[in-house]
Amino acid sequence: MNSTYLFRVTLLEQLHSGQWQAGDRLPTEREFGEQYQISRSTVRKVLAEMKAQGWIAQTVGSGTYVTDKALVAVPHNKASTGSSPNAGWHTSPAELMEARMALEPAIIEMVIGNATTADFEQMAHCCTRAEAATSVEEFEDWDGMFHEVIARAAHNGFVARLFKLMNQARAQGEWGMLKKRSLTPERRLAYQSEHRALLQAITARDPVQAKALAVEHLVHVRRNLLNY
Known part of the structure; x- marks a missing residue:
């Protein structure tokens, strides 16, 4: 380095x-x-x-x-939840997963069109930190941050706020419990590999491949968490 x-x-x-x-x-x-x-x-x-x-x-x-x-990018376990304007707001894991399926592939072209070298480096940093995580909670923080950093690379304030809200929803207990129960070592390795592949496609500015990989990853997560 x-x-x-x-x-x-x-x-x-x-x-x-x-x-x-x-x-x-x-x-x-x-x-x-x-x-x-x-x-x-x-x-x-x-x-x-x-x-x-x-x-x-x-x-x-x-x-x-x-x-x-x-402070937009503070991982959820380090944020002050008591001062959050969304404290008390709740959504189910199924609703969150449905929103992710609709929105994350949809912003790929915007991300590829606007991302900078610094954005790519932040995505890679999140991957590295997730891979080095020593607990499910730490892995989930950096997993969520990876997706949020991708959204911020669209350089659209509305998109950034929307994805920050989705990341806050991942901090809710129900999502965390499902993730902890479902995250076997094999699945974690698969998620890490999928993140790296998605990063490579975004860095190569290949929207078709990146969209396909984003959908594939989300379907994989949904199946592991929600069994469908």
């Missing part, structure tokens, strides 16, 4: 994990450069990507600050 990639994925994880709060000031370009042994121009380029996503804001003469939007 080269230093630039390490800086990018580490910064993304720090922004989205809640390590910094909205309004916190980030280290300077010089400090980042020294920490990761990369040039200030490289730091500037990565920060520009984060700014374009809306996760940081920069003020001339003042510095770089974390925005509220940076």
Whole structure:
């Protein structure tokens, strides 16, 4: 892993994990450069990507600050559920699965048309973290984040909010219990393989293959969770 990639994925994880709060000031370009042994121009380029996503804001003469939007990608076990405007809202696993079947393949062309290199790297990072997960809960967090990151790569605010809502629904107890009961080691390996194949098709900007793989994966998940 080269230093630039390490800086990018580490910064993304720090922004989205809640390590910094909205309004916190980030280290300077010089400090980042020294920490990761990369040039200030490289730091500037990565920060520009984060700014374009809306996760940081920069003020001339003042510095770089974390925005509220940076917390969009907090995995559900790290989020503050008590302050969520959707606290108390509930949907069944069957309803959630039906929505996923309809919506996730439908946004593939938008994702392929708008995704950036940084988006592809975030998807790959989610795959890597899911594969390294040591518990069902951690795997489910990164599994859900993979799908949410794909949706964010459409660069459409409405789509991003919709998929964040679906990811919050996955944090509900009924879905979690079904996933925990159904997730055998063999099925987990299959999901990981399906995620990697979907990532490869999206990265290759192949909408036909990506849509087919998205549908295949969701049908597999539905069969394992809901038995149909």
